[in-house]
Amino acid sequence: MGLADKYLPYYTVEERNKWQGDWELIEGVPYALASPSIEHQRVVRNLLVELDKEIKNCGTKCEVIPDIDYYVSEDTVVRPDVIVICGNLREKVTITPKIIFEIVSPSSVKMDEHVKYELYEREGVEYYCLIYPVEDRKHVKIFHLENNRYKKIFETIDGNFEFILNGCKLRVDFSKIL
Numbered sequence: 001m002g003l004a005d006k007y008l009p010y011y012t013v014e015e016r017n018k019w020q021g022d023w024e025l026i027e028g029v030p031y032a033l034a035s036p037s038i039e040h041q042r043v044v045r046n047l048l049v050e051l052d053k054e055i056k057n058c059g060t061k062c063e064v065i066p067d068i069d070y071y072v073s074e075d076t077v078v079r080p081d082v083i084v085i086c087g088n089l090r091e092k093v094t095i096t097p098k099i100i101f102e103i104v105s106p107s108s109v110k111m112d113e114h115v116k117y118e119l120y121e122r123e124g125v126e127y128y129c130l131i132y133p134v135e136d137r138k139h140v141k142i143f144h145l146e147n148n149r150y151k152k153i154f155e156t157i158d159g160n161f162e163f164i165l166n167g168c169k170l171r172v173d174f175s176k177i178l
Helices: 039-060 107-121
Strands: 023-024 029-032 062-066 071-072 076-078 082-086 099-102 129-130 138-145 149-156 160-165 167-171
Touching: 029 076, 039 062, 039 082, 039 099, 062 076, 076 099, 082 160, 107 129, 107 138, 129 160
Parallel strands: 099 129
Antiparallel strands: 023 029, 023 076, 062 082, 071 076, 082 099, 129 138, 138 149, 160 167
16 A cells, blocks of 8 residues: 555545535545536437437336436445436435446546446446547447446447346437437
């Protein structure tokens, strides 16, 4: 353990909830959230439209929610770009989402590909989807939880994918997302 690790601050979600600005907290370590780009918000909007339509066709007790805090533990709260969650929601999200989508920007690559990947895998998020909207690198990666480990099951620039949730198929056409 280096000096920086030894002296990193440790905070709780209760403390974080009193702060100004937008913060994620992972195992007690704070991470500032950047303001999203216009392209990021367009991808979120397109994704919401596609997913909402599919979920309504399924008739499940699942819903798609953007930009909401997911409370993992007393020292961990994250704000995924889009989640699909099933069950009875109360005032805040404390149950594990079935699908999490992160829109990856140059400033969030390390967090999305490593830190959140490991966190979501550990917490049992069934599907983790990384969307890269940057023009020269546009693509999508989808990971599925198998035997408590993520396995990459899909990568595309503009293909279709069917998520299976509670026996329902949610088809997403990524050419309409990116």
